[in-house]
Amino acid sequence: MNDISGQQVLAGEAVTLGGVNLSLGRGAARVHILRDIDLHIGRGEAVALLGPSGSGKSTLLMVMTGLERPDGGLVVVAGQDLVALDEDRLARFRGKNIGIVFQAFHLIPTMTAIENVAVPLELAGIRDAQAKAERELATVGLAQRARHYPAELSGGEQQRVALARALAPDPAIIVADEPTGNLDEATGRDIIELLFRGHSQRGTTLVLVTHDAALAARCNRVLHMRSGRIEEPARAANRNGVSDIA
Secondary structure, eight states, X not given: OEEETTEEEOTTEEEEEEEEEEEESOGGGOEEEEEEEXXXXXXXXXXXXXXXXXXXXXXXXXXXXXXXOOSEEEEEETTEEGGGSOHHHHHHHHHHHEEEEOSSOOOOTTSOHHHHHHHHHHHTTOTTHHHHHHHHHHHTTOGGGTTOOGGGSOHHHHHHHHHHHHHTTOOSEEEEESTTTTSXXXXXXXXXXXXXXXXXXXXXXXXXXXXXXXXXXXXXXEEEEETTEEOOOEEOSSOSOOOOOO
């Protein structure tokens, strides 16, 4: 085990948070979003975050990915202390080690599907970025749509591109924030199957924010957030229940 800033990080952990606090706003409008968060997630584990709107789930993901800096506390991801990195180093680390899937697809509208997937690969200096991007699109069933722009794709297809982009660098961790929130039920099921299949086949750690208790139950562990705190974890009854789709 290692000791970073006087706090222990256990070997084999993908994510270690210790005493994380975060407030947003100023003066009387300042709101305490995260309160004394301690969290340990093992490599290859699938963890769901459940909780009402405003409980801090999405903000916790932002801290975990380095998109938001905490007021204080320990944030270690894939063995790296994120608080110690400047913005440039943090962006490079995130591009190689963390894949992010948002509810909104966040595709670059002036780029084709294959170009969107290739962006993080090119930024990471990975050779044959276009060829790898093409393989990732085939994995999510979009080989025939690689040269289409986001406006020419359905919502489900756009989220498949976003998922391919997140998985393309073979990151240590995938975080997904309500990835089916903008999709119809059937399309959402397809995206979830692809997400869990990517997690299972690649051994990637998965952190999933959702309001769906049945979906959360597919993870190894379910954490409940309320008022910026993590409540006692509940073990999911069904673990790693992943089925392939055609």
